Amino acid sequence: MEKPVAYFSAEYGLPNNMPIYAGGLGILAGDILREASELSLPFVAVGVLYKKGFFKQALDKNGWQEEKDVYWNPEDYGLDPVKNQDGSPLSIILPFPKANLNLLVWKNTVGKTFLYLLDADNDDNPADLRDLTSNLYTGDWNLHLEQEYILGVGGVRLLRELKIESKMWHLNDDHSALSLLERLRELVSSGISFEDALSKIKETTLFTTHTPVRGAESVYDRETVLPFLKILSGDKIDLEKIFSLGAKDTETFSLSLLGISLSGYKNAVSKRHHEISESLWDTKMDFVTNGVSSYHWVSNPMKTLYDNHLGTDWQSNINSAGMWQKVYDISDKEFWSARLTAKKHLISYLLKNNILTSQIDENELFIGFARRFAPYKQSQILISSMSHLKSMLLNSESPAHLFVSGKAHPIDNAGKKLLQEVYWADNDPKVGEAIVFCENYDIPLAKMLVSGVDLWLNTPKPPMEASGTSGMKAMLNGAINASTLDGWWYEAFDGNNGWVVGSYDPEETAKMSIEELNDNLFYLLESEIIPLYYDLEDGIPVKWIKKIKDSLVTCAPRFNTRRMLLEYKEKFYDRL
Template identity: 40%
Template sequence: MDETIKRVIPNHFSLPRRINRLGQLAYNLWWTWNPEAQMLYRLISQRLWDQVNHNPVTFLKRVERSQLNAVTNDRHYLELYDRTFQKFDAYLQDTQTWFARHYPQFAGETIAYFSFEFGLHECLPVYAGGLGILAGDHLKEASDLGMPVVGVGFIYNQGYFVQRITEDGWQETSTYYLDYDEVPIIPLTDAQGQPVLISVELPGRLVHARLWQVQVGRVALYLLDTNLEQNQENDRQLTARLYSSDPEVRISQEILLGIGGVRALRRLGLQPKVWHMNEGHSAFLVLERARELVQSGLTFEQAAAQVRKGNVFTTHTPVPAGVDQFPLWLVDKYLSTLWPQLGLTREQLIALGHQTTPWGESFCMPVLALRLSDHANAVSELHGEVSRRMWNFLWPDRRADEVPITHVTNGVHTPSWLARRLRLLYERYLGPDWLEHLDEPELWDRIASIPDHELWAVRQHLKRKLALYVNERARQLWMRGNVHPSQVLASGVFLEPYSLTIGFARRFATYKRATLILRDYERLLRIITNPDMPVQIVFAGKAHPADEPGKLLIQQVYRAVKDPRAAGRLVFLEDYDMNLARLLVQGVDVWLNNPRRPNEASGTSGMKAALNGVLNFSVLDGWWREAYNGANGWAIGEDADPVDPTHQDELDALSLYDTLEKEIIPLYYQNRSTDNIPSGWIARIKESIRTLAPQFSTRRMLKEYLTEMYLPCLEAAEEEIPADTAVTLDQAN
């Protein structure tokens, strides 16, 4: 990194000398996946820690001095403090990481990872959903492995949105304004103490962006911010919020992320050999990299061939309508100064991203990325098949199975999502160094050695924790004084930890079919209100503010939740975030997922649930098609794509109800041991953990990205490009 760039951790705090490093720890998100580090704040004041949404920066600014002084006289606290910082220092100073041991020849190289959103923790609400959570887990795992990854994205000062549900079940949104002084982000300044800036060209003007840094263990994440006085008001809003529905705002954001992101890394003195695009939002980076080479004297064909070698593109979208694409008039307006710098005509540049759709011609970002990347992947095996068919038209001389799009199935960052009690249990029975070997299947065979009563006790603890949290949320909702009593009841007043509990928490997009379980409503009521074997279902999730059908789904679910006949056994928890997600994937018994196949590219929430001993009940789509073995959860429907969506909904609903009534509910309640432990249920939990925890981890995922994508890029970086291998514009067409 450029040594003139200053990275100064803000000093907002006046802490007792004995514990003054709590301020340093607050600005490294290593604490987000290390429970002992979080305990250092929680033990000072649990009430305040929860009140500030587990944000250590805000916590240290608001905590009473007397509370800080008190822990400096607590021997047990100081022992935890010293032990935690020894671990923290050893982690940061380790020169023998997994990557350093296995690939010492690539020490000093850089892998750049671009994403429109990064979900790292609830205290940094600059994410909307699964794509961002995956990106956050990607950086955390890269840190654990010692991979030389840097992230590039945006800091959204208005985040995504805060969700409130009206008495009638309608989603209302409000803005959460991010105060940069209250979150763990670090300003970057130059040698003169001025903010580090980059700029990009938009029609008739320059737009400037400031650079911020989030430290994620050993990995740096650089975030662009256009909320600067020197920008026009509209341009100041470019990094205000995620996923604008205005196409001019969207193309401006994507120019800023792709082109501006490359310039940001250059400004920081970084020269990546690998450029990983997490979806098509950042695909303009391929043009900026080509422009650099053309300006240095290469032809576009030569530049494109060189750029391709270092590009990795991950697609997450299984339907053509879901990809980023822009009308050609927007390309004319926003890129007209770029094609001369590339040595191209307008038609040649448009050809790089051209796609003909039923609604006309467009410039498609995944097409641009695919044309200029040597390495491309989908995010599950089935999604790979779908993607090869979907993009087959780019390789008209090949069969679909020959299209060069492979798959790397997603995973989850184990330490971030695993409950602390289970972590202690795994440490006791898998070995103290189990986290160093978590992607090794043979390690997880030791799950069988965990006594049933110990595993069941932890599972019951996690259910009680969820129920207490939900009850307290309901209390806080009631105390607001502006809600109807039925809304308080709908928020989980009657949730209790002894009934079979099903979780359905995700984005409320129509293809996810949130209302499938309501299809035969009378049958559902009989299932959940059975006095001998009751069932609770907890819903949570947001719809995009512009997604009216998604908001209607929330309303339908909420009206069912409020129905007195459901006896409070249906619950909707508003304002779904990472904190609530952790509690749900740890605290329910069954994780329900019923998208309309094959529209779920991968999905990761079920992986988090499985890690915590929650059993999956899912359509054989995305990751579950690879994961399900007949004994580690349950499947909804068949392993086949639907022909008629309405008919498929009917068949899947019947499968869902039948499996619930005949398999899941009896296994949970019947044939319990004398000490009331469902041994058959525990056996299925152990099989689920054994088979899913090692395979669906980011440890396995990152190692696959490294061997299949990153290493070929690194090895090819120094090779000369023979003239006859250069990409021609005819090929682009």
Template identity: 35%
Template sequence: MDNIILEKGRKIAYFSMEIGLKKEIPTYSGGLGILAGDTIKASADLGLPLIGVTLLNRRGYFMQKLDSAGRQTEHPQEWSPSDFMQPLPAEVTVTIQNRDVKVKAWFYEHQSLTQETVPVLFLDTDVEGNSMEDRQITHSLYGGDRKYRLKQEMILGIGGVRMLKELGYSITKYHMNEGHSSLLALELLHQNNVSVSKVKELCVFTTHTPIESGHDVFSHDLVMELIGQNSDFEILKKYGGEHQLNMTVLGLNLSNYVNGVAKRHREISEKMFPGYKFNSITNGVHSYTWVCSHFRKLYDEYLPGWANEPELLVRVRSIPDSEIWDAHEFAKKDLIDYVNRECGNDMDYDTLTIGFARRITEYKRPTLIFSDLKRLRKVNEAGKIQLIFAGKAHPKDEQGKKFIEMIFRYAEELKSEIKIAYLENYDMDLSLKMVSGVDVWLNNPRKPLEASGTSGMKAAHNGVVNFSVLDGWWIEGCVEGVTGYSIGPRPEVDKSLEQIEMMELDDLYNKLEYIIIPKYYWRKDEWVNLINNSIELIAYYFNSHRMMHRYVTEAYL
């Protein structure tokens, strides 16, 4: 262990508030954390000299329980770090409210199939000598109030840089995955004689959200309370905002390389933050993680080496169609069996199955498909459909919770016609079941609020057909009728929000009734062609290996 700790070869530090590596380590809530985990895994596959830095989150995000009416309650997701990682002896302090808070770290090592490894440091304030209040800083992901959040971001950014230095790592690039870790730039200014040019050279900043509320903002009163009215406060005012501390602005002002996570997201970001130039590196997913066992077996047989060279998936046509279809059917059976066990829905294997699973919040419009029940019933008369939903609403998102209850009510209203299931406690394992087991992956966020999205990429890796609004990555991935189907007009269409939503609803129902259902039920060869196209034209490109190649050549070197 000591040799690993003191190993000087790590040059890139990747900071993320959440990192999702496996279900059993519940230090993630959704897309941002899963992307961070996929970044770690791809970096190990490629032998990149990277080290991850995150918070321990001893109580995870939360366990979701749903009652018979769809009412969500949240429960701590207790887990034991010692089952997966080792505590390090090193200790640093971060001054919060004029007191020194001790920070220790747990060492986790992700090992790739290539036998390469990437370490991850999980920062922990539940340390002897800290007050009970300070021990709880690293307990709950996205829990607590604004003060709790800023304390967490101080531990991540300031504590993370200090821990890397204490452990002897020689870092040449600090990659901030969202603004949560932007305070690392403040610490780097102290370590580099307040040389802004030097710090900018060290920093890479990636933003993942085109939503105002997704960018952390803190009042100067709170900053003064926690950090103090000293030179740090003046630096934060200068680079993070004159009237309040905007963590994204801080990251933008102190990084030489800044990017959004899709081409469209770059355009939106430049409108949100005028005067700043953004690059774009479209997200990808870790292919081996997000391919189910049935397709892994096929790819292993016909495309050896695909796991570490996912661009080989472009040769999927060397696999007989009958075997592709069988793999999909096996994955679908796994999912339907699970749904019937958990929900008692009596779903069947032959019905066209549509999946929707993500964080449940207003802009993702989880109930859009139920907007016109008369039209939905007409769709179902054209060819039977069944719907499977999953996803957590943030504990403070009352509207998100109401959406879950609404889906339960629609399921009850339509139960004699359309089978609808809602699976509780969405996590990495359930996600893999869903993205590989449904026939159609539905995604209908309100444009332009999807920065990238990655669940559809996972679905494509398993030959599942994407059906999505043209936002985020799907603008780049959609070839209409070839790689999947779009919902509604292109982003440049000049219409009101109400007109666009009406166009989207029309498109949603019409394509289901007149294109998707007939193709699935009566033109199976064309459907299998869609499956092949999803793998050949989407999975080969929208993967984290390609993404990390871009970060290395454009941001790190």
């Protein structure tokens, strides 16, 4: 039997909506597991079981975000506790600065792919250690390091205990980089020289960076990280040698630098990100642009349309550019009927969940803006001129609805302030349902939004978007993208398949003020996008549909997990 790829990620977003993800990194990891199963690639994945999840978003009466713990039972999500042959729970013993940690293990089956999750909530652990894996991304960097140690070092020890021998270790960002030092400790302890051990690790490790700027990686001061490095140095490796592998300087240690220095294979996640990353990290690397899973993200109305016209095996052949040419043969009437059905499904979902308070017309323009409320996402571009936004959306001749969703990080008050402004606009009685804030952005809500809107807006500040995948999901469902030229859109946009917000030169866009970008976006919306949507022939926006089809033909064969994982296989996995 072929040895599997061992895939490590701090988070996973899966179809069952198990609350062990925060955003795009986890959604990507979940899509990769599904695609690995579809392709029958030997794959085993390792993560952490967060008993209280990321957080459930709730807005108080003033619109301020509050974070609620998510309490869930792993067995309700189809997870099984991993047990020893005698039926007792398997426990991975992990040396910890405070005391030995006993990690329980849960197994989740994603098709033919196994995902193992480590859990510190064990009666055998001291009370102060049981909560180490309770919450994802709290903003407590000491806890963050402890969780990264559990993922990386605990993950290696788990695979050893299960006697799973991998052919390659694929690290999804730097959260699991300490796994490299655990493998180094193992090899040196077995009698292999330090230099030979480094070579062996590099030969079998792929590090995927998602970081577009220095300072965004996991960085720790010397005093914080040394207790963990002392454990990982064992009794045969000099501690300063270990520190030097990830040292930014004499006092700080970077897990991204560690991953880059100990991995023989490295990749960025888009063409644009690759250009930035080689300069950023002063190293040669390849790139594999991210993709999304059609099996999970395409709505039923569009799946049926594709089944009828592309063939029922279209998902297996999703990379075929020739196959996607067939969308031009679908009648505009039938194509638009599928799109309107998907929009009706979105309306029904929002009404059922009390996000909409009254019925809206699916024939009107639906605009989606859903993402993490972080400064670089520049949501201010939309809301910095609220009076202009309201008048545009409420135009009786060309009405539109703006659906906004997303969470701010628990310690990001600036992001929470932006959310609050959207909340106030949503609750303005004069606005009605023109602006709709969709609380607690998660996978089920995301699926409805990407499948039900007509236009997907994205406004990151270049070069801060490593890739982005939400626009890919919207594209596969027949929405059109309008985005700053960054991440995946930098290589996807061809002049006809969507719109660019800001300049066609990303460096010029990065220099533009929020006010300048606001003017640019509203000019684009009012002079091109909205008029095109309402340019009807017998009640059908024929030219709009042509643009949708252009988007599908140029983007669908390229920005999917099938192409992405086959590219990983060809460039990296099959080298061993």
